[in-house]
Each structure stands twice: as structure tokens, then as C-alpha cells.
Amino acid sequence: MTSEEKHTVLQAKDLAVGYFNKKNSSVISEGINFELQKGELIGLVGANGIGKSTLLRTLAAMQPKLSGTITLNGNDLSAYNSIELAGLLSVVLTEAQASRNLSVLELVSLGRQPHTNWLGTLSDNDKIVIKEALKSTETTSLSHRKCFELSDGQLQRVIIARALAQDTPLILLDEPTTHLDLYHRAYIVKLLKKLANETGKTILFSTHEIDLAIQLANKLIVMTPERTYFGSPCSLIEAGRFDALFPSETIDFDGKTGKFGIKE
Numbered sequence: 001m002t003s004e005e006k007h008t009v010l011q012a013k014d015l016a017v018g019y020f021n022k023k024n025s026s027v028i029s030e031g032i033n034f035e036l037q038k039g040e041l042i043g044l045v046g047a048n049g050i051g052k053s054t055l056l057r058t059l060a061a062m063q064p065k066l067s068g069t070i071t072l073n074g075n076d077l078s079a080y081n082s083i084e085l086a087g088l089l090s091v092v093l094t095e096a097q098a099s100r101n102l103s104v105l106e107l108v109s110l111g112r113q114p115h116t117n118w119l120g121t122l123s124d125n126d127k128i129v130i131k132e133a134l135k136s137t138e139t140t141s142l143s144h145r146k147c148f149e150l151s152d153g154q155l156q157r158v159i160i161a162r163a164l165a166q167d168t169p170l171i172l173l174d175e176p177t178t179h180l181d182l183y184h185r186a187y188i189v190k191l192l193k194k195l196a197n198e199t200g201k202t203i204l205f206s207t208h209e210i211d212l213a214i215q216l217a218n219k220l221i222v223m224t225p226e227r228t229y230f231g232s233p234c235s236l237i238e239a240g241r242f243d244a245l246f247p248s249e250t251i252d253f254d255g256k257t258g259k260f261g262i263k264e
């Protein structure tokens with residue numbers, strides 16, 4: 001990407017995330033800094049409980065930040081109302097049971113809600129966007145199936161199709177590869193990369209598939225107990241940022257292959 005095409009979609013500066021209790025706040029992670037560009041796939045990695053979901057929810061304005069700034073398309077995140085936000089970012093969380101009674105087409109169509117009139121009538125353009133979202137996630141043949149009939153891998157693609165139908169410049173996904181076999185984990189991350197690079201969307205996803213994220217993501221946000229690091233996979237490997245991700249007596253990281261190994 002040339003410097004003229006560079007466009008910062010989401011930026012965090014000295015961000016602290018966590019929870020407000022009755023009397024005080026509990027900081028889960030602080031000193032978070034990154035700049036996500038248009039058309040990039042960014043992986044968010046770190047051990048269980050480090051704060052990946054907390055960070056994603058904060059970036060999606062689903063919970064307040066503790067301090068620092070979050071800028072979306074050049075404006076402070078808090079400057080947007082919920083309708084404006086729905087046009088700018090879509091969020092893919094582990095799906096609630098409630099929507100599983102819908103057909104695939106109904107669920108994906110829900111993605112158009114921010115764009116339809118108050119009756120929810122789909123325009124010809126809405127139908128084109130929905131068709132395209134189904135096509136690019138290879139879910140067209142599933143359109144009339146109920147979501148509860150789908151395998152985890154199929155459902156994951158359908159949920160991504162709904163986010164695509166919402167047609168926002170930024171998509172945030174929380175662990176889209178959970179419960180999937182190796183083939184489908186790689187399939188989903190490759191699909192996200194293709195969508196980011198071909199449609200110019202910025203896609204941030206949290207994952208435990210660090211090897212896959214190192215191979216496929218343009219950038220990574222690496223959360224460790226000490227600090228949160230941000231950069232290209234190569235620069236993070238060179239700086240040894242993965243070495244302290246897990247306790248060294250059990251797992252080690254091979255900087256040459258970019259893969260984790262288990263110590264016997």
C-alpha cells in the first residue's frame with residue numbers, strides 16, 4: 001500500500017481497558033497503542049484471560065474504556081451515535097442461541113438493518129449486497145437452511161456473511177475459529193485475509209491460532225501481562241515478542257519457523 005492510499009480506520013492511543021466496579025475500576029490491560037489501516041487483516045493474540053474480548057468490546061463501544069483515546073475514521077469513538085456506529089463497524093461475537101431459529105438468509109439479511117427503512121424492507125441494492133455476502137463466504141447453497149442445522153464451520157461462515165452484509169469499513173470478530181478443525185480454522189483466516197485485501201475492509205480478529213495469525217495477518221496486536229505490542233508479524237518475531245507469551249517451561253517459540261513448540 002502506498003502512502004497516498006494509507007488510511008487509518010481505527011487508532012488506539014495509550015488506551016486502558018477494564019471494568020468499573022462500584023467504588024473503583026479494575027484495569028485489565030493498559031498502554032495499548034495501535035493504528036489499523038484500510039484493507040488490513042489484524043490478529044489479536046494473547047493467553048486466556050489476558051483481555052482480548054474486553055479490548056474488542058471496548059473498541060466496539062459495547063463497554064466504556066477506562067482511559068486513553070480510540071479514534072474511528074478520524075473521530076473519537078464516543079462522538080458517534082449507535083446508528084452511525086452500525087454503519088461503520090460490525091461485530092461478530094460468539095453467536096447467541098436466539099438467532100439459531102432463523103434461516104441463513106434471514107440471519108444474513110439482518111446485517112442490512114442499519115441500511116433499511118423502519119419497516120425493514122429490503123431494497124434491490126440490499127438484496128445484491130446480501131447475495132454477494134453469501135457468495136463470498138460460499139454459503140449460497142445454505143440460504144434456506146435453519147441456523148441450528150449448520151455445523152460450527154458453516155455457522156461461522158454465515159455469521160461472517162451477516163457482517164459482510166452490514167457492509168462496514170471495519171469488522172471486529174471475537175475468536176471466529178473456535179470449535180473448528182485445522183482445515184476450517186485455516187479456511188476462515190484465509191477468507192478473512194481475502195476479504196480484507198480484496199474489499200478494502202479492515203478486519204480485526206482475536207484468535208488462539210497464533211501460528212495462523214503470524215502466517216496470514218498483515219499486523220498483530222500481542223497482549224502479554226507486561227505490555228501490549230503491535231506490528232507486522234516479522235517485526236514482532238525479530239523483537240522476540242512471542243517468547244514470553246506463554247510460560248517457557250511448557251511452550252517455546254521458534255523465531256525461524258514462526259511456530260510454537262511443546263517442551264517435553
Ligand SMILES: Nc1ncnc2c1ncn2[C@@H]1O[C@H](COP(=O)(O)OP(=O)(O)OP(=O)(O)O)[C@@H](O)[C@H]1O
Pocket residue numbers: 019028046047048049050051052053054055
Ligand atoms: N464483566 C466483567 N466484569 C469484571 N471482570 C471481567 C468481566 N468480564 C471479563 N472479566 C475479566 O477480564 C479479564 C479478561 O477477560 P477476557 O474475556 O477479556 O479475556 P480473553 O483474553 O478474551 O480470554 P479468553 O482467551 O479466555 O477468551 C479476565 O480476568 C476476566 O475475568
